[in-house]
Amino acid sequence: MKKIILLMILALLTNKVFYAQEDKYLWLEEIDDDKALEFVDNENKKTVARLTATPFYQDIYTKSLDIFNATDRIAYPTTYGDYIYNFWKDKDHVRGIWRRTPKAEYVNGNPKWETILDIDALSKKDGKKWVYKGVSGLYPNYDRFLVRLSDGGGDAVIIKEFDVTKKQFIEDGFYIPESKGGASYVDLNTLLISSDFGEGTMTPSGYPNQVKLWKRDTPIENAKLIHEGDIQDTGSFGSIYRDNDKEYIVVYRAKTFYTQEMKVWHENKFVSLDIPEDASLSGILNDQAILDLKSDWTINGKTYKQGAIISLNFSDLIQGKHNVHFIYQPDEKSSVYGISATKNTLLLNILKDVACELFIYKFDGKSWNNEKVKAPELGRLSVVATDQNTDDYFFQFENFLTPETVYYGNAQSNSFKPFKSLPSYFDSDKFQVQQFKVNSKDGTAIPYFVVSPKNITYNGKNPTLISAYGGFESSSLPFYSGSYGASLLENGVVFVVANIRGGGEYGPKWHQAGLKEKRQNVYDDFHAVAEDLIARKITAPKHLGIRGGSNGGLLVGVAFTQRPDLYNAVLCQVPLLDMKRYNKLLAGASWVGEYGNPDIPEEWAYIKKYSPYHNLKPNTKYPEVFFYTSTRDDRVHPGHARKMAAKMKDMGYSIFYYENTEGGHAGSSTNEQRAKSTALSFSYLLMKLK
Numbered sequence: 001m002k003k004i005i006l007l008m009i010l011a012l013l014t015n016k017v018f019y020a021q022e023d024k025y026l027w028l029e030e031i032d033d034d035k036a037l038e039f040v041d042n043e044n045k046k047t048v049a050r051l052t053a054t055p056f057y058q059d060i061y062t063k064s065l066d067i068f069n070a071t072d073r074i075a076y077p078t079t080y081g082d083y084i085y086n087f088w089k090d091k092d093h094v095r096g097i098w099r100r101t102p103k104a105e106y107v108n109g110n111p112k113w114e115t116i117l118d119i120d121a122l123s124k125k126d127g128k129k130w131v132y133k134g135v136s137g138l139y140p141n142y143d144r145f146l147v148r149l150s151d152g153g154g155d156a157v158i159i160k161e162f163d164v165t166k167k168q169f170i171e172d173g174f175y176i177p178e179s180k181g182g183a184s185y186v187d188l189n190t191l192l193i194s195s196d197f198g199e200g201t202m203t204p205s206g207y208p209n210q211v212k213l214w215k216r217d218t219p220i221e222n223a224k225l226i227h228e229g230d231i232q233d234t235g236s237f238g239s240i241y242r243d244n245d246k247e248y249i250v251v252y253r254a255k256t257f258y259t260q261e262m263k264v265w266h267e268n269k270f271v272s273l274d275i276p277e278d279a280s281l282s283g284i285l286n287d288q289a290i291l292d293l294k295s296d297w298t299i300n301g302k303t304y305k306q307g308a309i310i311s312l313n314f315s316d317l318i319q320g321k322h323n324v325h326f327i328y329q330p331d332e333k334s335s336v337y338g339i340s341a342t343k344n345t346l347l348l349n350i351l352k353d354v355a356c357e358l359f360i361y362k363f364d365g366k367s368w369n370n371e372k373v374k375a376p377e378l379g380r381l382s383v384v385a386t387d388q389n390t391d392d393y394f395f396q397f398e399n400f401l402t403p404e405t406v407y408y409g410n411a412q413s414n415s416f417k418p419f420k421s422l423p424s425y426f427d428s429d430k431f432q433v434q435q436f437k438v439n440s441k442d443g444t445a446i447p448y449f450v451v452s453p454k455n456i457t458y459n460g461k462n463p464t465l466i467s468a469y470g471g472f473e474s475s476s477l478p479f480y481s482g483s484y485g486a487s488l489l490e491n492g493v494v495f496v497v498a499n500i501r502g503g504g505e506y507g508p509k510w511h512q513a514g515l516k517e518k519r520q521n522v523y524d525d526f527h528a529v530a531e532d533l534i535a536r537k538i539t540a541p542k543h544l545g546i547r548g549g550s551n552g553g554l555l556v557g558v559a560f561t562q563r564p565d566l567y568n569a570v571l572c573q574v575p576l577l578d579m580k581r582y583n584k585l586l587a588g589a590s591w592v593g594e595y596g597n598p599d600i601p602e603e604w605a606y607i608k609k610y611s612p613y614h615n616l617k618p619n620t621k622y623p624e625v626f627f628y629t630s631t632r633d634d635r636v637h638p639g640h641a642r643k644m645a646a647k648m649k650d651m652g653y654s655i656f657y658y659e660n661t662e663g664g665h666a667g668s669s670t671n672e673q674r675a676k677s678t679a680l681s682f683s684y685l686l687m688k689l690k
Contacts, residue, residue, distance in 0.1 A: 048656070048680065050656075051656065051683045051684055051687070052683070054686070054687050056487075056679075056686045056687070059487075060679040060682045061676060061678070061679035063482075063483065064487065064678040064679060065671060065675035067425055067483055068089075068671035069089075069090045069091045069671050070090075070423075072422075073422065074396075074404060074406055074420050074421075074422060075088060075111065075113075076385070076406070077385045077394055079103065079385055079387045080137045080142040081137075081142040081389075082103055083100045083101065083102060083103060084103050084106040084111070085098065085100045085116075085135075086098075086100070086101075087099075088113075093118070093120060094670050094672065095119040095120045095123055095129075095130060095131065095132070095670060097115045097116075097117065097118050097120075098115075098132060098135070099114060099116055100116055100164070101113050101114065107408060109419075115167075116162075117167070119131075122149075128151050129152050129662050130149045130151065131149070131150045131151075131153040131662075131664070132148075132149065133148035133149060133157050134148050135148065135162075136183070137185070138188060139185070143163065143165050144162065144163055144164070144188075145161070145162045145164060146159050146160070146161060146162070146174065146183050146185070146191075147159065147162045147169075151178070152631075152632035152662040152664065153630070153663045153664030153666060153668075153669040154632045154634035154635075154664040154665075155180050155587075155665065156178045156179055156180050156634055157178065157179070157180075158176065158177060158178050159174070159175070159182075159183050160173070160175050160176075161173030161174040161175070172217075176193060176195050177195070179195040179196035180196075180206055180207050180208070180634075181193065181194040181195035181196065181207075182195075182238070182239075183195075184238065185240070186213065186247075186249065189215060189216040190214065191213070191214045192211065192212075192238040192239075192240060193211070193212055193223065193238070194207075194208035194210065194211045194238055195208055195212075196208065197210055197212070197220075200231070203233055203234060203589070203590075204231075204232065204583075205234050205235060206586055206634075207235025207254075207587070208235055208236060208237070209229050209230075209231055209233065209235060209236050210225055210227065210228045210236060211226055211227040211228075211236050211237065211238040211251050226238075226265075227253070227263075227270070229255075230253075233253060233254055233256075234589075235254050235590070236251065236252065236253050237251070237252045237254065238252075239251075239252065241283065241284050242284075243285065243287065243314070246284075248264050248265070248284065249265035250265075250281075251264075251270065254590075255277065257472075257593040258593045259278050261277060264318060266318050271318050273318075274320060274322070276293065276295065279291050279297070280292040280294070284314050285311075285344075285346055285363070286344065287313060287314050287315055288312070288313065288314065289311060289312045289314040290311050290339060291309070291310050291312060292309055292339065293308045293309070293508075294306065294307075295508070299322050304324070304326070304329075305329055306508050307335060307336065307507040307508055308328065308330075309328040309348065310324055310325065310326055310327055311325045311327055311363070311368070312324050312325075327346070327348070327361060327368045328348055328350075328361075328370075330350070333352055333353050334350055334351055334352045334506075335351045335475075335507035335508075336348060336351070336507070337349040337356060337475060338382065338383060340383040340393070342387065342388075342390065342391040342393055342411045343388060343390055344362070344391055345412065346360070346361040346362075346363075346368070347359070347383055347393065348370075349382070349383060351475065351505060353435075353447065354435070354447055354475070354499050354505050355377060355378050356381035356382075356397075356477070357373075357375075357377070357381070358372070358373040358375050358395065359371065359373065360373060360411045371414055373409070373414060375395065375397060375416070376402075376405075378478075379397055379398055379399030379400075379477075380397070380398050380399065380477040380478050381395060382395065384406065391410055392410055394406055394419065395407050395409060395416070398478070398479060398480040399433065399480065400431075400433050400451045401428035401433060401451070402480060403422035403424055403480050404422045404480055405418055405419075405421040406418075406419045406420050406421075407419055422480070425485055425486050426482065426485035426486045426489060426490050428485070431452065431453055432452060432453070434450045435447055435449050436448055436450060436532065436536075439528065440501075440521065440525045441524040441527075444513070444521070444525070446499065446500055446525045446528055447505070448466075448496055448497060448498040448499060449478060449497045449499075450494060450495075450496050450533075451489065451494065451496070452495075453492070453494075456494070456538070458536065458537040460534070460537045460538075460539060460543075461540065462493075462494045462538055462539050463491075463492055463494065463539070463685075463689035464493065464494040464539035464545065464689070465493055465494070465495055465546070465547055465685060465689070466496045466529060466533070466544070466545070466546045466547070467495070467496065467497050467498070467547045467552075468498040468500050468526055468555060469500075469502075469503055469548065469550075469551060469555070470501065470502035470514060470525070470526065470551065470552070471502040471503065471511075471514065471522070471552075471554075472502070472503075472511070472551060472594060473504035473508065473510075473511035474503055474504060474551075475504040476497050476498070476499055476503060476505070477497075483682075487682045488682060488685070488686075491686055491690070493685065493686070493689065494538060494539065496529070496533065498525070498529040500522055500529070501521050502514030502515075502519075502521075515593075516594075516606070517603075519595065519596075519607075522555065526555060527562070530546075530563070530567070542568050543568065543689050543690075544567055545567065545570070545571065545689050546559055546569070546570055547573070548571075548572065548573065549574050549575070549667070550573070550574050550575065550635075550636055552573075552575075553573050553576060553640075553641075554576040554577065554612070556571070556572050556575075558610045558612055560612075560623055561612045561615045561622075562615070564620055564621055564622045564623065568623050568689065569623055569626075569688035570623045570625040571681055571685065572625055572627050572641070573627075573628045573681075574628070574630060574633055574636050574641070574665055574667055575627070575629070575641055575644075576588075576640055577611075577641065577644045578612075578613040578640055578643055578644070579595065579598060579607050579608070579610070579614070580598050580604070580613070580614060582640070583598060583599070585637035585640075586634055586637050587636075613640075613644055613647065616644075616651065622648075623688075624655060624656065624688065625648070625655050625656070626655070626684045627641040627655065627656065627657045627658070628641070628657075628658050628667065628677065628680070628681065629667075630659065630660045630662065630663040630667050630668075631660065631662070632661070632662045632663060632664050633663075633664055633667075634665075635664070635665040636665060638659060641657070641659070642659075658677075660677065
């Protein structure tokens, strides 16, 4: 017993992981990059070799790499001032280039790209595996940027100041060491920063607990502390909200993953905003603060219902007054998928039965009026870029059989035109998309999409893959994938996307129906979809595979441990699996609002019922699972996949295991790595399901 207690204390202190099985104790340590595939034992090399030796592997790898590196891909825009910026990877730019072109040239379809920063050259110079993680610019000229770079693709980044005119990092400019923090320009000589400032400044989730103002040419240690949260919070962050020429410094104290206190700097002091802690402030437009309500809010004698979008006069709100205007209320079949703003208009992306519709809202000083954008229907629509100086915007449409097309629109005139489309990477005319619904265990109707050949035979023999997520109010929408189409659909695989609870397909209520003690609803929904596919004779357990990543990795981990009879292939990527210790590893503490706290006996009582690691049983006919993770994942610890793989091997089960040595939570950093992981994953699925 003393040995077990000592091991547990060491695990908590060192962030290492171990497992105990029949009086055997095995440390699963951090490993050198060149030994990643040897983690569980040398059999991993053999199992991966089994996949690369399949007749599918090389063809899938080549097709995927050609798709990822294609020069006719869409160069997605981000507008800063008079320029369109874009980050681009191809076979000649493995880690990518950050580039720009004048907006007028981009809009006319003749961009003359100017490379600003070459990440491959920088990686070679620094001896690092740099991964570009985005930028923030200095308003209004945008001649300087704060560039975020990750070593190996993790969430933690360094931040360096960059001069886009000289195309170089600024010597003695702002530099913030590696941390899961952030920074924004207040003005040329001042940054608003949240970072790792040393001992006692980071929360158990690994996020900053302090926000500071940092003046140029002063040590970061001398930055002025303007906010400090509770050390047990998820974290504290600062942001700059811009409303035309007005600028607001806003600080968030994230008490949990879903609740926060907000305060704004006003007249040389912070003023707390009197809004619900679970509401989201989506921006400020012409002095209207746009609020997304996650629960009912009664204010001024009126109740605004869960899921509603409202606005409040921001100048009044700072003074403690609530001048509220109604914008939108979803019904039982709809939810808000996205909120964007141009200079004068609000763009609401509405989901109706898991298909997008776009609306333009304008405020006349008294109320909001709207008109629908006559965009393509029955698919995923995303606003990809807006311009704070105009009412121009770009949006994208796609579905399972329609490649992405970007449209260039103007919100004032409600006009748009096609801008650029992807080519088709497979013959979509051979396939059909159907949407079905099935009642879950408690009677709730769960929708799901099925992409199949038009001439499908309902004989229970079709290889079928279910993909789902089911958490964090994240919706699973139709999408176009050349690699899925060319490698799976063309090889006879029926592809299914399940819109289970825990996601956001039907708004906050759909998400909250899968929280904490209600988590089993998510897994019952998933099982119900699988059973319905079998009942319809689309497939059978022998031919049914499932795929999920991150929270979706937990989902498929639960699925195969609860119902091993339903599935023959399980692709479990960057997963959570040990739900007893998830809150002790990396960002895990921030997710107790989603799953519950396993350190509280009453909450562990319901978590342990589904925790995949704790529900593994001997002498059970499990599928031959494929675990995929990344050494550099600093969000979901690779120890989850390592422990599960080791325990299954120890119990005598055959598994596949692959650990990429970089890539972070995305699993890969380059197009070549993406192609390899795609080929491994799809080869596994075709081998098991066909």
